[in-house]
Amino acid sequence: MYVVPDDNRPGPARPSGPAAVPSEGEELAALVRWVTLGDDRAFAELYDRLSPLIFGICRRVLRDMAESEEVAQEALLEIWRTASRFDPARGSVRSWCATIAHARAVDRVRSSQRRRAREDAVGKPDPNPGDVVAEEATARLEGERVRRALLDLSPRQRQSVELAYFGGNTHTEIAGMLDIPLGTVKTRIRDGLLRMRHLLGDDGDPPDHRHLLSHTANNHPTQTTIHRRTRPRRGGAR
Amino acid sequence: MRPDAHTLLAAYAADAVDSDERRDVEAHLASCPTCAEDLLGLRETLASMAEQFAEPPPSSMRSAVLAAAAATPQVRPATRREVLVPSRPGNRVAARRSPLLFALAAGFAALTVLGTATAAVLWQQLQDARDERSGTAAILAAADGQVLRATADLPPELAVPAGSGDVVAVASESSDAAVIVTSGLPDAPDGRDWQVWYLGDNEVRSAGLVDPAGGVVQLDGALGDASAIAVSLEPEGGSQAPTTEPVAVLALSS
Numbered sequence: 001m002y003v004v005p006d007d008n009r010p011g012p013a014r015p016s017g018p019a020a021v022p023s024e025g026e027e028l029a030a031l032v033r034w035v036t037l038g039d040d041r042a043f044a045e046l047y048d049r050l051s052p053l054i055f056g057i058c059r060r061v062l063r064d065m066a067e068s069e070e071v072a073q074e075a076l077l078e079i080w081r082t083a084s085r086f087d088p089a090r091g092s093v094r095s096w097c098a099t100i101a102h103a104r105a106v107d108r109v110r111s112s113q114r115r116r117a118r119e120d121a122v123g124k125p126d127p128n129p130g131d132v133v134a135e136e137a138t139a140r141l142e143g144e145r146v147r148r149a150l151l152d153l154s155p156r157q158r159q160s161v162e163l164a165y166f167g168g169n170t171h172t173e174i175a176g177m178l179d180i181p182l183g184t185v186k187t188r189i190r191d192g193l194l195r196m197r198h199l200l201g202d203d204g205d206p207p208d209h210r211h212l213l214s215h216t217a218n219n220h221p222t223q224t225t226i227h228r229r230t231r232p233r234r235g236g237a238r
Numbered sequence: 239m240r241p242d243a244h245t246l247l248a249a250y251a252a253d254a255v256d257s258d259e260r261r262d263v264e265a266h267l268a269s270c271p272t273c274a275e276d277l278l279g280l281r282e283t284l285a286s287m288a289e290q291f292a293e294p295p296p297s298s299m300r301s302a303v304l305a306a307a308a309a310t311p312q313v314r315p316a317t318r319r320e321v322l323v324p325s326r327p328g329n330r331v332a333a334r335r336s337p338l339l340f341a342l343a344a345g346f347a348a349l350t351v352l353g354t355a356t357a358a359v360l361w362q363q364l365q366d367a368r369d370e371r372s373g374t375a376a377i378l379a380a381a382d383g384q385v386l387r388a389t390a391d392l393p394p395e396l397a398v399p400a401g402s403g404d405v406v407a408v409a410s411e412s413s414d415a416a417v418i419v420t421s422g423l424p425d426a427p428d429g430r431d432w433q434v435w436y437l438g439d440n441e442v443r444s445a446g447l448v449d450p451a452g453g454v455v456q457l458d459g460a461l462g463d464a465s466a467i468a469v470s471l472e473p474e475g476g477s478q479a480p481t482t483e484p485v486a487v488l489a490l491s492s
Binding site: 030033034038040043044047048052053054055056057059060069072076077080082083084085087088092094095097098099103106146150161165166169170172174185189190193196200 | 249252286294295304307383387
């Protein structure tokens, strides 16, 4: 394995047990560190591990194969170029890369939408991409845990989260498409994501969302119960 | 800031805001560490969701991306000269203008050309050191290590060929230590040494003398709460505090 190059070497026994094996997240963070030094082998391994995530996001948001490929390439090059800005204290490599890819895909969708709107002066976005995504998700999901979490959202939460994340729509556009108040859309996206977070709660160290809830609960009943957890002490912050 | 900037946090995490809203949320995030922390959690959740839709790209994309990367310059870690730069204007002028250094320059020119390493060589040295079983290898392999790189801003008499002049350090908070490789620098002129410093908020600590021919070396002392690592040219044997402006400042991310 690339990140642990001395696995097969003779020499003193390596400490065994789970603590001695770097987690996938630690391995990815180490790869990004080598990428900052211009290590093309590390970048190739990062590509092999993360290009399906990046390309998958582009495909969901953009649909078009050629356009997805183009935007995924841009995202991967941005990851290469800006690897030195990755800070392991501020989240995982996966989420850093997903954020970059998603932002680029959404930029592309919006600029295409603007172009189309200029061309035919019909500004109404397709109201159904979220439904399509939901169906495909249920049809082809592999990760049982996240699949269950998605299905556990209320249909309205799921629709809003998907229209927002995979549809590339702003919450204002979603409110128009679904003909519901803006505040309701914001609440559905937020509650949907917080519920997902809660359902995936054993996955790493979820931040404490009490602050977010207390800020935003307003008059909308919150459908989630966030377990109180001690805020993880994040290393590396200085 | 509009009062509802934080209510937009989830929509912002999903890129479901317009550009005005984005600005509002980012302004809020800059002043609200709790929301900034919440944002990280929301992004992790979205990445987990996106993971379910992972799809291998066409195989032709791999070589295209790797080739494009090889031809694309990378953003260097930000350097923060201002965190350091002890204000010793007299010394700085002396270092830059010293007739002695100018006189030495010609003699060192050839050595300089032979003695400096390109970034690729530095990387290879780090790579090799990482594969060894030593203290430096442990620091290089630490999961929280930060790779810091800066191109030295050398006085004209010590100028190095294009492509060399890089200083690379790896600092690990969990190991409370750092390593440095300075083989991109020219040898220090006679009567002078390269000295490394840990820069804290209000203190500058020596991290020892380094020799460009010395390969990858662990710095003296603990990383502590240093916010940057700097290299300066000092009188032979080193100084208590920097007497010249550092040629390289490598800022740790905060």
